[in-house]
Amino acid sequence: MNKPFAITLDIGTSLVNKTGTWRTERPVYVDRLPPCNNACPAGENIQQWLFHAEEGNYEAAWREIMKNNPLPAVMGRVCYHPCEDCCNRAKLDSAVGIHAVERFLGDLAIAQGWNVKAEKPSTGKRVLVVGAGPSGLACAYHLALLGHSVTVHEAGPAPGGMMRFGIPKYRLPREVLDAEVKRIADLGVTFCYNRKVEDLDALMKAERYDAVFLAVGAHLAKRAYIPAGDASKIMDALQLLRGVEAGEQPMLGRRVLVYGGGNTAMDVARSAKRLGAAEAIVVYRRTREKMPAHDFEVQEAMDEGVMFKWLTTITAEKDGEFTVEKMRLDEKGKPQPTGEFETMKADSCVLALGQDVDMSFLKQVKGLTVTDGVVEVGPDMMTGCKGVFAGGDMVPAERTVTVAVGHGKKAARYIDGYLRGATYQAPPKHEVASFDLLNTWYYSDAPATVQPALDAARRTESFDEVVGGLDQSNALFEARRCLSCGNCFECDNCFGVCPDNAVIKLGPGKRFKFNYDYCKGCGMCSTECPCGAIRMEPENI
């Protein structure tokens, strides 16, 4: 075409006009730390595995979990999911059911027989793990992935620790636990059961371990002194739960008192109902609000008919009559005796007042310090004794399965560094993607999926699992409720909303980059980024 001068122009020629020079602020892509990841004691990259799950790529999602946690099916059931407590979605409608998706993925992996392989070649280093509870298992798993030879010594007859002997079956079916432990064993980890370590020092020397991870659970029940006419009417929670696990039928009677307000107390009360007790009454010295047990556990217990007696302590027992004292909360929220007493009739009383760790086997270990019943460790999980690491219930921390799993992973990383003669450097933590950094408009309204649950009436008839799993479609839906806080999920918003086409789409999984030749720095991409993954930074002019 013979184009008239100046009036007619070739199309698209404005590319020579580099409008990027107009900019006073520049957008940059950032990865902020999602609150769920931040809260996860196991250090799971929840946002990332949900990202895969959203696409229906369940295996990738599962493998992402397995980078940090070898027990997804277990954790999906027993973790108290602090991730959900701080989930930003809770401010929109309700938190993403992370645990439910995790459980779905864990179950699916078991059903599909998905496995993991060691990531690194064999190092020839030998590591002893003491205790096959959650932290021991996690540590063994990670060490095996890193190429180390791991032997686990477990005092009990089976793996799982408190997961097996503390958590009732109706919350954690044992075949699930067994399947996930087997996967760790399949990595080449050697398990030695009924092998209580008596003298660590001697054992390490005899079997030539290069490092050791101590992960002994808190199996010693704390006792309260209750003068009792019939001592057999008072037992501790672990005793009861262990007995149930072993198939015993403890004689609890019709009316059972459960003394304590933690999750174990809930487990006991609910187990008691299943063992035939007509009434299970939780006696707790403070109020429901002050109860350490998780809300949902209390709720489930209530649903099942467990009763509660607040602001009460048990002081004595005589002839099936328990003397209790009424308490009041002082201004600091601490319970104070009131001097008012009453009696409660009960056939038995189960004490669920907490547990201690048996540290006797550590006496010979030099440099190791025990304070307040727990082993002191450094930030690298190493005790005062070189090469001896510890985690789980043994160290100062919240005693949950998830924390334990986190300890196991963390210790494994440091042990690996130690064995390689280097120090593991944890990656720096990003800024947390708080709710105000999100643009939640873009998330569609989608209330949480309710997991199917057994009818309350039917629950107490057996130790069948109370809470069901998600199926494919609702797991997908639930995963898609994730806001992907602080991390690009390739929604194309920045690519779409830029009035200057200054965002380059790099393709699936590759995210985007800014074309600063044309970006005028308006900030629309940042405002409209749903997940807060774009930050505006002043331009150095």
Added chain:
Amino acid sequence: MLKQCEGSQAVAEAVALCRPEVICAYPITPQTHIVEGLASLVKSGALSPCEYINVESEFAAMSVAIGASAAGARAYTATASQGILYMAEAVYNASGLGLPIVMTVGNRSIGAPINIWNDHTDSMALRDAGWIQLFAESNQEAVDLHIQAFKLAEELSMPVMVCMDGFILTHAYERVDVPTQEQVDAFLPRYVPRQSVDPDDPVTIGAMVGPEAFMEVRYLAHAKQMEALELIPQMAEEFRRVFGRSSGGLVRPYRCEDAETIVCALGSVNGTIQDVVDEMREAGVKIGSVSLCSFRPFPSAALGKVLGHASRVITIEKSLSVGIGGNVSHNLRMSLPGRDTKVYTVIAGLGGRAVTKASLRRTFEAAIRGTLDPLSFMDLNVKAVERQLEREKAARRTGPAAEAILRDLGPTVGASASTTTHGPAAGAAH
């Protein structure tokens, strides 16, 4: 084919023979019969393919033509008077974009006071719009100029206005030879746009041009018109070969060879002037006339050649450049550089005032005698004007001048009757 028909009808047929593809129509007197004629031809299927669009204004008419032309279609519209002013910016735009639109202007005055009769104020108002402006002397020439206009426009990528006097030509029944389709097809090739809005070869048309290039763009428009000065006579010659008669061209001199006095005018008044020239020649006066067929581009050289030997030139102008006088004469002076030819500007025929042979002859004779003012108003009712001027001197609130003058002129049956019955009686050359 020879026929006796209304000028508008003849032009409609001629335009149809040019196979316009898009016709935009908006009624305004006195061009309405043209678009009415075309409406029949399109509706009946005689002109096909053609999109006939009844637009909502002249502005839209030109705008639709712009869109159609830019998209590669041969586009035509017609207008007059207020209409051309209403579309004025689109008129400029069409030429700025180099779109070969052909538009008939049925020349008519511009109000206020509102007046539907003929003069050239409308075309003159748009003389600088970048369009080629051709003026027809007769309906035959109007027919012929339209056929040439399409070819000229498309050759140059520049719009062309064919100006024909309202009523005097548009409504006049005259003998016209309307050519055959074969003749027109042989003369006028298919329209191949120089540029078009086309998804197959997308471009950006109508860019914003700043000080760095605007002068050049305007210069190029001017250069194109200068090119047209070459092309118009060539085209007239080619037309003569195909159609067997001469029409168009830049200037059409009449008995100018030895003329001492040459009268110059645009459009249909040239016929009347030629009659007067014949009469005066018979009386031994060395007088001739020249019809300016092309007003834009202004044929300075061609005109200069015609006027070369004359000692006086009289322009009969149907438009008044208020505050200075004649448009034609001021342009014409450019053709007479360095000569002391006397130029008389005669404003005549405004708003349909009859231009009579008698008045013309009186005017020419006054010029030859040397008693004609350099700027004069033919048949102006001097008394009426003077009375109004006096009134205005005497009082501030004198009311509208037009109505006051009409009152002075006394009772009449209607405006049309008054112009015809009283016209020539009013006043002499001033």
Added chain:
Amino acid sequence: MTSPLPIKFYQTGTFTVGNRLLDVSVRSVQSDSQRNNSLNSGHRACQGCGEALGARYALDAAMRAVNGRLVVANATGCLEVFSTPYPESSWRVAWLHSLFANAAAVGTGMAAAMKVKGRTDVRVIAQGGDGGTVDIGFACLSGMFERNDDVLYICYDNEAYMNTGVQRSSATPAGARTATTPAVGEAPGNVMNQGKNVPLIAMAHFIPYVATASVADLRDLETKVDKAMRVHGARYLHVHVPCPLGWGCDTGDTIKVARLAAESGLYPIFEAEYGEITGRRMIRKRVPVDEYLKLQSRFSHLFKTTEGRARVAQIQAIADRNIARFGLVPEGAPA
């Protein structure tokens, strides 16, 4: 008339531009890395220009709908000026600018040319700002509608004459400050009237399709463009495009402001066929007009005096009336 399949967003998580969870065939045009970019980088629009964005959204969608067989007539205005200063053009479509007031008529001409040439595959869009549409270009627009010419006219409404420095147009909302409705005197800002609702006027021409849309709802906008391009005859699309400069809002808040306009009810989003309303975009999270107004300095004077507050209440009444009239919230929803 085919209408794109409705997408259940709760199943895919987000209303974002792209949404990798959707099947490729139902993803937005803007998410396509091969999109036309009808308005290319390097244009000279202000930072955060809603009109630049709206134009690219609309034309890219149209280009996809008609497989690239598109020609565009553009009215004078910001969009034209910032996109085509000699010697560079930002357009990647066949594009023509003629005048301020005549885009609709030029569109008519182009459509006529294409029809007469038998190029019925080539479709025509005419576009302009609110000034070129609801004011000076209104006659041509109405004429195009009335003749039912085969043109989609898109008005990018930023509610004032931005090109010339923010003067009032008849699309300027009640109370807004512009250069010609300054926030001084007893009645600061624009007159407290409804303004000229061209979509409703367009409907009164009983043309095949009329719709309003916003840069805040890309998917809705694209669906409407697509729908419009599947119909022949005169069609009208009115797109709300905030202007950070003229409205006095943050350059990064363009879409946010547009969203609040829709969510407050001040800018009703609906569509109509042959004069009858056939669809409306429901308000998702209704907000008081304050939330919308407060982001823009053109309304800041309303929040400084009691009289101003009364005007805000009037504006709220306009929003409420829109909501009632167009049925923008489900029946029985809390006001």
Added chain:
Amino acid sequence: MSIGGFVEGRWAQAIPSFGSERMGAPVVAFCRLHDREIRAREPVTAPDAVVIQDPTLLHQIKVFDGLSPTGYVVINSGRSADELGIGELVKSLPAGHVLTVPATEIALRHVGRPVPNAVLLAALCALTGELKLESVEAAIRHKFKGDVGERNVAAAREAHAMCARGTAAKGAVTHAQAV
């Protein structure tokens, strides 16, 4: 009339000058006939013939201004010239140059509508001999197709027969003015 002239191979020019007048309003039109090209486009100010379609105008405007002393006058009226009050005019013109024709009446009879034009044209031609009746008929048929044309032709024939008295000299320029 101009078409009739054209039919006879002459040059003709007809210029209506009614501008913006509405139906029924008084208007003026001109016609010229010549043997060579007519270039002048001034209005006819010195007509050779005046046709008055509406006799009520006779005393309102000077319809006979400029009329040639040997000119012709045709008036649409059933009354005589004297009755119309133009006896003086009749005296100033050659005998038989003034004719009144009940054209509207004839038209009503033939065409059914008060359209006296064709009748008056035929009368003028009969009076002046300027055009042959066949030419007038051809012109009428050219302008009015089918039945309407035929009815007008019939009306014209009746008028022509009524006033046939060819007296005008041929070859001269004939200027006609119709008011």
